[in-house]
Amino acid sequence: MDIVPVAAENCPRPAPAPPPAPRSEARAALKDSAGVGLGFLPLGLAFGALVTQSGLDWWWAVLSAAIVFGGSFEFLLIGMVTASTPLAAVALSALLVNIRHVFYSLSFPLHRVSGRLGKAYSTYTMCDEVYALTTGEQARTWSSRRILWLQFFLHLYWVGSSTAGALLGSLIPGSVTGLDFALTALFTVLALDAVRTLRGDAPTPVLAALSALAARLLCPGQMLPAAFTLFTAALLARHLASFRKPRHA
Template sequence: MRTSPAAVGNRPRSAPVPLPPGRSEARAAFKDSAGAILGFVPLGLAFGALAAQSGLEWWWAGLSAALAFGGSFEFLLIGLVTAAVPLAAIALSTFMVNVRHVFYALSFPLQRITGRLGKTYAAFALCDEAYALATANQARSWTSRRILWLQLYLHLCWTASAITGALLGSLIPNSVAGLDFALTAMFTVLALDAIRDMRGDLPTPALALISAAAARLLFPAQMLPAAFTLFTATLLARHYFTTKRPRHA
């Protein structure tokens, strides 16, 4: 239904014309993911260049980025593929590197995603950056569309960067100053934002640091899964003792 010119002229100038819900949420999700995308681009280019320099075809980098979407594991996968490692060893390596996603599922807002297809894609496209953004304090009011748009932008950015890096692999230097620190810097910013959102819950990052330090000392070969396990155990213990604390009349 079209709006007549007269109706437009009579509309108060102070009232902005609302955007369609899907369109506005897509724009909001793009703004939410902009910082993570800036971290994805150099890493995706580096991944694509590494794949090309390892003798793999350019499409292999794009296919891996689109279907595996494993981030750090994809770098490891290049070495496994070029070394012709057995599939069983690749499967075990995949599980060990990505086992952290099991813990992500405990607090990722999958219950806010509508539709079976949406839930399936949200689970598939769950990465560290999407988890950090979707579980932040300001994301509690995000709708299903906004979360899915966020994950789609990250997925497309990683895939496009990997393909670009593979096609231009010969033009990208083997070592670029600061490239290896791009993702670390992005996670540092996300961690600081998360700490600011906690407001009085500072023991949580302290428990995370203690768990990481203990895992490093006790289980250096399996630090990541050990740290997640210890951190989860301490959180459950804190929750138990907090809820079971006797109430005084």
């Protein structure tokens, strides 16, 4: 019996793997957001309780969490609203507090979010925690759906916990302290995770620490934007230095 060779191009090729189903993307995003959501819970409860204890109606917390979605600025906004601060002063304060988002846009993966509506919502709900989760090494392959689901869940966590805090504000004693430290602890954990993903790139966290220290000494009143500016300048200088370094075969 003669054996007829079969050409490689005639062999059936395995079908490409289908894209992840929307449900699996939502499930993965829910898992990704769980840790940050636990950090949002005590902070949102504290914010909602502060709204009602400041003499505002409970629905102020819901509107602020859903529309402003500004985290630390929302705590500042409560005092401005109760003091009838002029709108121009509120706008200037919002710019100074949230100016760090200008630096986030340099590396936030907005190009992976599809559709104008999706990009608009992704830009609107970008916060510190979203930036930390979506710019890590493990998020390089995340799809548009997964990023949007992640932002939606974090938005939902904040609105839900703030609403619960406003409705249950009268049950939370005013002597309870330390709830605001949840935000600091959350950022500490996210920073540690970011350092682990650097894989031996020691200069980057060292530059970040030196930038924060210099900003604290030089501009204590505007430490955050000053630290971001110094860190960005240091990264650019490091990049230019490595680019100009002669390469050997």
